[in-house]
Amino acid sequence: MNEILRRIRFLFHRAEYERDLEEEMRHHLALLEEDGRPDAAAHRQFGNVTSLKEESRSMWTFAILEQFAQDLRYALRNMAATPLFTATAVLSLALGIGANTAIYSFMDAILLRGLPVPHPEELAIAEWHAPRRSAVVKGINGSNRRYGKGGFASPNFPFSAYEILRSEKDTFSTLFAYTYAQNFNVITGGEAESIPGGFVSGNYFSGLRVPPAAGRLFGDADDRSGSPPVVVLAYAYWQRRFDGSPSVIGKSILLNNLPFTVVGVSAPGFFGVDPQTNPAFFLPIHAIPTLAAKPVEEARSRFLDDHFYWIEMMGRLLPGVGIEQAQAVMRARFRAFAAGTAATPKDAEVLPELSLAEGASGLDTLRRQYSKPLYVLMIMVGLILAIACANIANLLLARAAARRREIAVRLSLGAGRGRIVRQMLTESVLLSVTGGALGLSVAFAGIRFITWLLANGREQFTLRAGLNWPVLGFTFALALVAGVLFGLAPALQATNVDFTPALKESPLQGSNAPGRRFRPRLGQVLIALQIAVSLLLVIGAGLFVRTLSNLQAIDVGFNRENVLLVNVNGRQAGYRDAALARFYSGLLDRFREIPGVRAASASNFPLVSRYTNSNSVVIPGRTAQPGDPGANLLHIDPAFLETMEIPVLLGRNLKPADLAPATVVVVNEKFASTYFGSESPIGRQFGVGKQPSPLLEIVGVARAAHYNSLQEDSQPVIYLPYTQNLAGLGQLFFEIRTAGPPRSAAGAVRRIVHDASSSVSIGEITTQAQRIDQTISQERTFAELGSCFAALALAIACVGLYGAMAYTVARRTGEIGIRMALGAQRSGIIYMVLREVLITTAAGLLLGYGAARLTTRFVESFLFRMQPNDLLAIVTAIGILLAAALAAGSVPALRASRIDPASALRNE
């Protein structure tokens, strides 16, 4: 400790210490002389006074730090001396590092970050999978996905299974349950709002160990049938809606027109277990029947139905219990439960099998959706940074070549090679760290841009990407690595000199200096690599852009332009059955009177928005075939087909008079051809779903239109009157066709809904075109980011090529002068320079093409109606790169052709 203090004191009194040492040595010399030795000999004996002083001084200081400070000063001077180089390098690094940081922050948010709860690593999520459709699973409410070939996987379970598994005490300290978040009509202070909330079990908060920010959270007593209705607010919603006032605790808020008492607020930053949702409040699971869109009795029965899979579970493992061990226990318990629900031995042949997955980062829907795109984007930005690094390495290489003589002098005077390498590395790392610091602002903008791209107009889109400490650490590490990466090769090469020729070399000379042969070769290899990587990125961008334009060019079978979409849920405001239908038709009538509105209609969900409601079809007199696809259902107002401009090809359209009996339907072409072949379907009858069901009669056939997505192939669709099942009537989406821009009608629509009932909230106002666009957000994001990245790569590679060629020309000025003096034509000189550009570019393109052939198939799943080796994309990319390379190379080529032989030779 003392030693450090003494050293620090030395730093401040350095001059004094050095004077002391000098005087001491003079004294020593004087005494030597007095003892009768001649001055010269004394001096010799004393050795090199300067180096002795240096050595003595080094005893005091933190030598490495001192040298580092020296190097830093030197590097700063160098940076200031070449502002253009510095600006280019720092800017390209800032873009490269910024892009990496932005993408990494998404990886951090989606793939890496744990839930903001204590010990998230103890959490495990329950799931089941089955190789085929299982007879004991009669209905799933929630997400399910394909599992292997023909199988299913889902995180949803029957409520009774949860109760059984929860009683297992040897694996989990707590097993809690929840459902996915959904929107509610919330009335606070007389204002209706549609916001998301989630249902959770009574032990949810204690299991996650989330503390209350105010009041209390749920206990088991809150989550029982018949418990008083209570709600816990999420911190952000509490801040936004109630200004964080504790006085809201104990008050009531209206959810779907029912009063719920606020008992507390969850911890700041807590968003539940699904990183893609952002519920504003939490409700006990047993509040579902009172709030459900379905009749209360039907909703209550879900708690007792062993075949209805709807609740999700997560558990906190007991200390020392591994996830596999817990899975073995839980799997056996669930298998016994599932086997017990099979009505016949045949039903028990295929049973769902439980498995546990890591729950540290919450539900994995987001991760499944984004992990592959994120890896692809990460690779793209990684390549951009690599290009930028290669670029700067190239520029540094050129600069180091210019400093060869200086370095040779220093090395021959005894400077250590390591010392010089360290100094040059300090320079490059300083560049990269500056670039990294600037890159943070690029990243900040990038994160906002990408979030905006992905959200694509969706209001409730949440991705918690941001610049937090792990991300900043990543950026800093990246900058350091980049600096060492692009600094090391030039530093090593520059210090690897053969002294004699380098010292003899005149500063002006250079073209025939030995060692030269190596430098341009490494430089050209770097350029070729940059071109190869750029080609890869440009081809990728081309594929993504063409995919997007293919998607946008799809004829959806209806007119998507000039349609305003308005989501209204009158049921949540207390309307039921016939009254609800009357409320909706009243709204429609008034919408149609808005000036500039040409038509208005409604359906239970919009077309091409990833909604699906499909069921089996039973036609009397026709035996069901194993390949029957069933049909997609859409409940509509009779004006729907006309409003969407879907033509009726056969028979008639629905009429307002069809609403009351609600027994006639229109089907699409595909339905007709699937179930009736070439026969006319008009007048035929069929049933839908579980039999017996009321028969529906076909009155018309409509032209095929897309139903669920842009990418789908034509599917059988049935258009039914929305009044067909009044008891199940919930929200409607209104389609309002306008003469002008659709959004211009939004204000009038809001007023009409508010005037009709102030307790009804409007869920969302958007347009049909935007809604469709949102289903291809990922493709759009890829196309736009890919184009940005490709342009960036292209720009960086061109700057690199330009810099290298300009350097070559400058280096060969003398040679070119001689050639011209000997009669070379200007065009010949231009050709000579461009030939080098072309050779390098061609090598790079060849390399890039090979790389593209090998790698583009990894993005095949992101493409639509395109092959990964799409010829047009590849040829266009090669053309773009060739043009860019020639443009970058032609400036130095022209400059070379304008060299004045006389002055060039005089310089020599």
Added chain:
Amino acid sequence: MRSRTEIPPGTLYMLILKSLARIGPMHGYGIAQYIGQISEDVLQVEEGSLYPALQRMLVKGWVEGEWKQSENNRRARYYRMTAAGRKQLTREVGEFGRVMAAIARLIEPA
């Protein structure tokens, strides 16, 4: 030129400390002279290693320097051993003794 014997590596600190322990405060030249005399010119302290060594000992806190008038009326830095220096000396002498004994056992004819 007289023939010189290199001071065994690592022993210079010990020699300086021992000299200061015997004589009391000395300046650099005095230390070099003293070591030469006592060893009958077998051990020659190189000035090139003496001053860096003294600097290092200042850093370590084994010696303290003080500027005084010397016998012949010149200003000179006198080095004085500190308590830490005394401890260090004991340690180094002990260590040196062990090593010497070990070497002696090895080279003595058995």
